[in-house]
Amino acid sequence: MLNLISLVxxxxxxxxxxxxxxxxxxxxxxxxxxACGAIGMSFFVAxxxxxxxxxxxxxxxxxxxxxxxxIESGSFKAAAGLQVDPLSSLMILIITGVGFLIHIYxxxxxxxxxxxxxxxxxxxxxxFSMLLLVLGNNFLLMFIGWEAVGLxxxxxxxxxxxxxxxxxxAKKAFIVNRVGDFGFALGIMLIFITFDTIDFTGVFHxxxxxxxxxxxxTVTIITLLLFMGATxxxxxxxxxxxLPDAMEGPTPVSALIHAATMVTAGVYMIAxxxxxxxxSPFTMTVVACIGAATALFAASIGLVQNDIKRxxxxxxxxxxxxxxxxxxVGAFTAGVFHLMTHAFFKALLFLGSGSVIHALSGEQDMRxxxxxxxxxPITYRTFLVGTVAIAGIxxxxxxxxxxxxxxxxxxxxxxxxWAVGALAALFTAFYMFRLLIMTFHGKSRVDHHAMExxxxxxxxxxxxxxxxxxxxxxGGFLGIPGASAINGFLSPVFGEHGHVETHGAEACGSHxxxxxxxxxxxxTGIAIAGIYLAYLMYIxxxxxxxxxxxxxxxxxxxxxxxxxxDEIYDALFVNPIKKISLLLWKRVDAQLIDGTVxxxxxxxxxxxxxxxxxxxxxxxxxxxxxxxxxxxxIVFVVFGK
Amino acid sequence: xxxxxxxxxxxxxxxxxxxxxxLIRRNxxxxxxxxxxxxxxxxxxxxxxxxxxxxxxxxxxxxxxMTVAAAEAAVGLAIIVAVFRNKETVNIDxxxxxxx
Numbered sequence: 001m002l003n004l005i006s007l008v009x010x011x012x013x014x015x016x017x018x019x020x021x022x023x024x025x026x027x028x029x030x031x032x033x034x035a036c037g038a039i040g041m042s043f044f045v046a047x048x049x050x051x052x053x054x055x056x057x058x059x060x061x062x063x064x065x066x067x068x069x070x071i072e073s074g075s076f077k078a079a080a081g082l083q084v085d086p087l088s089s090l091m092i093l094i095i096t097g098v099g100f101l102i103h104i105y106x107x108x109x110x111x112x113x114x115x116x117x118x119x120x121x122x123x124x125x126x127x128f129s130m131l132l133l134v135l136g137n138n139f140l141l142m143f144i145g146w147e148a149v150g151l152x153x154x155x156x157x158x159x160x161x162x163x164x165x166x167x168x169x170a171k172k173a174f175i176v177n178r179v180g181d182f183g184f185a186l187g188i189m190l191i192f193i194t195f196d197t198i199d200f201t202g203v204f205h206x207x208x209x210x211x212x213x214x215x216x217x218t219v220t221i222i223t224l225l226l227f228m229g230a231t232x233x234x235x236x237x238x239x240x241x242x243l244p245d246a247m248e249g250p251t252p253v254s255a256l257i258h259a260a261t262m263v264t265a266g267v268y269m270i271a272x273x274x275x276x277x278x279x280s281p282f283t284m285t286v287v288a289c290i291g292a293a294t295a296l297f298a299a300s301i302g303l304v305q306n307d308i309k310r311x312x313x314x315x316x317x318x319x320x321x322x323x324x325x326x327x328x329v330g331a332f333t334a335g336v337f338h339l340m341t342h343a344f345f346k347a348l349l350f351l352g353s354g355s356v357i358h359a360l361s362g363e364q365d366m367r368x369x370x371x372x373x374x375x376x377p378i379t380y381r382t383f384l385v386g387t388v389a390i391a392g393i394x395x396x397x398x399x400x401x402x403x404x405x406x407x408x409x410x411x412x413x414x415x416x417x418w419a420v421g422a423l424a425a426l427f428t429a430f431y432m433f434r435l436l437i438m439t440f441h442g443k444s445r446v447d448h449h450a451m452e453x454x455x456x457x458x459x460x461x462x463x464x465x466x467x468x469x470x471x472x473x474x475g476g477f478l479g480i481p482g483a484s485a486i487n488g489f490l491s492p493v494f495g496e497h498g499h500v501e502t503h504g505a506e507a508c509g510s511h512x513x514x515x516x517x518x519x520x521x522x523x524t525g526i527a528i529a530g531i532y533l534a535y536l537m538y539i540x541x542x543x544x545x546x547x548x549x550x551x552x553x554x555x556x557x558x559x560x561x562x563x564x565x566d567e568i569y570d571a572l573f574v575n576p577i578k579k580i581s582l583l584l585w586k587r588v589d590a591q592l593i594d595g596t597v598x599x600x601x602x603x604x605x606x607x608x609x610x611x612x613x614x615x616x617x618x619x620x621x622x623x624x625x626x627x628x629x630x631x632x633x634i635v636f637v638v639f640g641k
Numbered sequence: 642x643x644x645x646x647x648x649x650x651x652x653x654x655x656x657x658x659x660x661x662x663x664l665i666r667r668n669x670x671x672x673x674x675x676x677x678x679x680x681x682x683x684x685x686x687x688x689x690x691x692x693x694x695x696x697x698x699x700x701x702x703x704x705x706x707m708t709v710a711a712a713e714a715a716v717g718l719a720i721i722v723a724v725f726r727n728k729e730t731v732n733i734d735x736x737x738x739x740x741x
Contacts, residue, residue: 617740619733623663 001052002063004045005082008092009131011042015124023117032107035120039103039127043096050089061086061492064137064201071140075196083137083200087336087493090486091134091268094343098260099127101464105351106252108461109358119159119250126152130261134268139188139198142269146184146233149262150177156257157249169245176242180232187225194218204275214279223276223283227290230266235317236324237294241566243317247309251354254309259316259350260343267323267339271332274494278330288328288413292420295321297563299427303434304549304559307364308353311435315390316346318424322405325421331408332494337479337486338405341397344475345389348468349432352383355457355465356439360450366435371444376456380440382465387436389472391429392527399524400476407519422526429530437538481516648689655682669721669731673714680710 015038023031053061063084071078103123110119129152133145150173158170188198194212195203206212212219230236235243246258257263270277270287277284295318302314319342326335357364359376373380389396392403402425409417446454456462479486537544549556558564655678662675684703691699725731 615740617737619736620664627660627664 001048002084003065004052005049005063005065005084005135006067007045008042008049008096009082009128009135011038011045012124012128012131014038016121016128019117019121019124023121026117028111028116031117031120035124036100036103036107038124039096039100042127042131043093043100046089046092046096049084050093053084053086053089058488058492062201076192076198078138078140078198080141081137082135084135085493086489087268087271088134090336090340090490092131094340095127095130095134095261098343098347098468099130099256101467102252102256102260102347102351105255105354105461105464106250108458109252109354110250113250115159119156122152122155122159123253123256126156126257126262130265133265137200139191139200139203142272143184143188146229146265146269147181149257149265150174150181150233153177153246153257153262156253157246159249159253163248166248169242169248173242173246176239177232180229180239182228183225183232184229187222187229190218190222190225194222200272204273207275207279212279215281216279219276220280220282223273223280224286226269226273226276227283227287230269230324231290232266233269234263234266234320234324236266236290236321237297240294240298240317241569244310244313244562247307247313251309251350251357254313255347255350255354258313259346263316263320264323264339264343267320267327267335270324270327271336271494274327274332277327284328284330286328288325288409288417291321291324291326291328292409292417292424293321294318295325295424296420296427297321299424299431301559301562302431303427304556305431306366308356308366308369308435308439309350309364311366311431312346312349312353315349315428315432316342318428319346319390321424322402322421325409325413325417326405329409329413329417331405331412333484333487333490334401334404334408336490338401340478340486341389341401341472341475344468345386345396345398345472348382348386348465348472349390351461351465351468352379352386355379355461356383358457358461359454360446361453363446363450366438368445368447368450369439370442370446371440372446372454373440375454378456378462379465382462382469383436383440385469385472387432389476391432391531392425392523393531394520394524395473395476397472397474397476399527400479400481403520403523404479404481406523407516410519411515422523425523426526426530429527430534433531433534434538437534441539442542481520645689645693649686652682652686652689655679655685658682667732667734669724669733672733673717673721676717677710677714680706 015035018034019026019031026034053063056063064081065084066079066081068080069077070080103120106119106123110116113119126149129145129148131145133142133149136142136145154170154174157173158167161167161170191203192198195206197203197206207219232239243258243263247254249258277287298314298317298321302311302318305311305314319338323335323338323342326332326338355376356369356372356379359372359379360369363369385396389398392399394400406418406421406425409421444451478484537548561567659675659677659679659682662678663672666672666675684706687699687703687706689699691697691703721731724736728735
């Protein structure tokens with residue numbers, strides 16, 4: 001069954017080709033069926049592959065399928081090959097599974113859009129690229145997938161390109177990602193120089209043999225460059241600014257690309273290269289610090305945003321920070337586990353917000369919502385599940401994964417990581433319930449025009465919501481402390497350093513073994529505190545937020561304007577580069593280079609216009625030249641020597 | 642005694658007359674006749690050399706030259722007639738469109 005793996009890639013590619021080439025002529029239903037069918041079949045094959053993998057004994061659960069030799073030049077070899085191991089099989093299940101639900105949802109959500117076939121073509125292409133990213137068995141193939149998802153992200157953010165803000169956001173996402181990808185590409189080159197191969201197996205084998213000293217300069221540079229790529233794709237400080245703007249795209253795109261799959265590519269990459277990262281304690285510290293800082297930083301911005309999708313975007317950035325924190329302290333399993341649960345509940349939240357936006361005919365400002373609970377009950381209920389899950393209330397998915405990250409941060413890292421993570425968790429619980437209350441509870445602030453059209457979404461939108469709600473509810477049980485299925489499943493990839501083997505396993509005898517349970521109580525308490533704060537501020541005394549905003553107006557303004565990071569970047573990077581580019585264009589290109597080229601042409605023309613005066617048109621002149629020439633030759637021959 | 646030098650000088654004088662005529666005359670037919678003059682000046686030197694060297698090759702070249710001159714006369718005169726029909730003149734100063 002493992003041999004079927006190439007089909008996982010093939011189906012979305014076929015879907016892309018059909019919808020891209022002849023989608024315009026097909027009926028809307030057909031386009032939707034083709035796109036969903038492609039991903040559905042891909043999901044089915046992914047399940048088969050997953051069970052195929054389970055049949056193997058745990059230590060030999062790696063399967064490589066060579067497709068063809070791609071590049072061979074000197075000692076450089078890049079094969080197009082696919083690698084199935086627990087990590088990549090988990091990833092393809094998430095990508096195709098969540099992707100399938102989002103495709104179905106999109107049929108309802110994009111129903112009125114005139115770019116229907118274009119949308120599904122891009123969405124299928126994205127799924128293909130993302131699968132290529134996680135299935136590739138060498139760094140170059142991963143990089144191809146990495147770039148291709150970036151391209152699809154660009155195309156889909158700018159899907160409504162008539163809107164200037166959308167096309168600007170698309171360009172911003174693309175350009176910011178270029179910075180990270182530059183680092184990633186350099187990292188791959190350095191890997192080739194160091195290890196003389198770019199195959200995962202070769203590189204990781206060489207690295208784990210002890211040929212490279214722990215903390216050596218080369219491996220630190222390699223991992224830092226790889227992490228630079230990850231900060232771009234996974235929206236970490238300092239390259240996170242594109243993700244909130246990416247919300248200009250259609251909401252299902254935000255759910256699929258900018259919450260569930262693409263932005264987690266950085267986490268996947270670091271988890272994949274865990275052998276390299278473990279060799280560089282310095283890089284690990286950088287990863288953990290950036291992750292923790294991003295988690296807190298983005299969560300604090302999310303506290304005061306008013307656009308429903310922007311809150312979720314900052315929440316995504318913050319949750320990605322958690323995953324990097326987990327990777328940075330060496331708890332790769334916890335990071336990947338949170339990646340999975342986050343894919344469930346954040347896709348659910350985004351699709352839920354899409355359902356709200358759909359119901360309100362495109363309104364995204366939470367100040368113009370409220371009291372929607374009665375009108376769209378299914379959306380409300382599923383959204384509530386997602387909110388509780390991300391806030392971290394047991395037994396919902398987010399609780400287990402976030403708790404495990406906080407625990408690992410405490411055990412392997414230090415108190416500061418834990419404190420930052422816990423504070424971010426408090427913020428998370430607060431802003432998510434603030435969002436929930438502002439949207440669904442209280443008095444309706446919807447304007448009467450939108451009120452007339454207020455309706456629950458069609459079935460093909462609510463069913464994916466329900467399925468995702470179930471996943472968000474139950475997904476966490478895969479990683480119950482002590483009996484964690486996911487730990488066991490992923491341990492061949494991460495080796496013994498992937499997770500803390502002992503925690504929760506023994507009875508609560510010694511002081512150290514009590515820690516996991518204590519942590520659970522504390523993190524639940526934090527979540528409840530955040531929820532209570534939101535309840536206090538937005539239901540019990542709704543005038544409180546305004547008072548606080550006036551009281552701490554400086555902080556409020558700072559948060560509302562996202563710490564002015566965009567403005568700072570504009571002043572520091574964007575505008576100087578624009579000015580230099582303008583200089584290069586107007587002076588160097590238009591004047592110097594064009595001037596040189598045009599000058600040569602002008603000189604030749606001027607010289608020619610003088611020479612052509614000798615062409616008088618009189619036969620007599622020509623005859624004279626002939627005679628003069630003859631005389632010259634005769635004189636030369638006779639007297640020349 | 643008339644030596645070969647006398648013939649060659651005569652030939653050169655006739656040739657120069659032809660060249661100057663081609664360069665300074667305006668009537669196409671006169672220019673044409675000047676060209677014939679140049680050809681026949683060369684013929685004189687051919688014959689003179691043939692006599693001087695006791696060789697028949699020079700005389701054979703003269704026949705060739707006369708054949709070419711005859712053919713040239715036919716073609717050239719035809720061109721002049723055609724030009725005259727178009728422009729109603731054979732003054733070559735009026736034919737100056739061969740320029741930029």
